[in-house]
Amino acid sequence: MRLRRLLAGAAAGVAATAGANRLLRARVGDLDPALDGDQGTYHWRGFDIAYTEAGDPEHPDVVLLHGVNAAASSREFGEVFDALAEDYHVLAPDLPGFGRSDRPPVAYTSKLYEQFVADFVTDTAEDAVVVASSLTGSWAAMAADEADLSGLVLVCPTADTGQRRPVVRRLLRTPVVGSGLFNALTSRRGLEWFNDRDAFYRTExxxxxxxxxxxxxxxxxxxxxAPASFAGSFLDPNVDLADTLAGVDAPVTLVWGREAKITPLSEGHDLADDADVRLVVLDDTSLLPHAEQPDSFLEAVRDELPALERH
Structure with missing residues (x-):
């Protein structure tokens, strides 16, 4: 009798979670473009990849690649996109599995994103400067030769998010419990907590x-x-980031928020020393200096990379 009651309670809990998940999806509605500009679609390996394009096509190309987290999208560059578009031809995609791009239930891996970055930059830009943040910075570095880049600006880049956790990935991919856990993680309170703790130095x-x-x-x-694979560390490339950056045949600049916690500044100094590349440190900012201190970020980028000088 007790077992029967427990099973009935579990079934009721699953049903309630499923109902809550459906209600949330119905309430949220469609997703608008993250950035102002021309909205395009890049067809890649069965994915429809959404991207925003702005600026004069005759100007130097700049490709903005957002980082990876539970709520990632090209909106990450919302504070610098318009300013860059005044002088450059700027393209900002939503990575596969994020934003307005397709999000099928495939096995998202580092290899998939490594090839996407190389293909997108090669097919949509010429001699581009690529600006990429966190884990995406490692994919951009790996794509530098194939995509024939003229420069890299990497914001708090990393190639290591920890030991693989296959149980976490499997759990988050489950249709009811996984959806419920992910919805809890991405509640407004959860998102505010992440922004306040890790992404930004000051809440304001x-x-x-x-x-x-x-x-x-x-x-x-x-x-x-896609975030399930990230949470399980299945998106980490098998690469020594310092060695990869040292081999890039183009100017490389690392931009670091002095108060970054997930990738602390000490890692930035070590990476810059080992790879023999530039390191720019911005005060009063954490993981996303381009979003938190956009004016300082733009000034640092223009000063450090000649390819980004005004034309």
């Missing part, structure tokens, strides 16, 4: 409307599949 510097966009993008159909 979180851009207006960012949390709303993060909430909407993380509650789209299929939103949990």
């Amino acid at each position: 510097n979180v851009p207006e409307g960012l949390v709303d966009y993060q909430y909407t993008t993380s509650h789209q159909p299929g939103a949990r599949f």
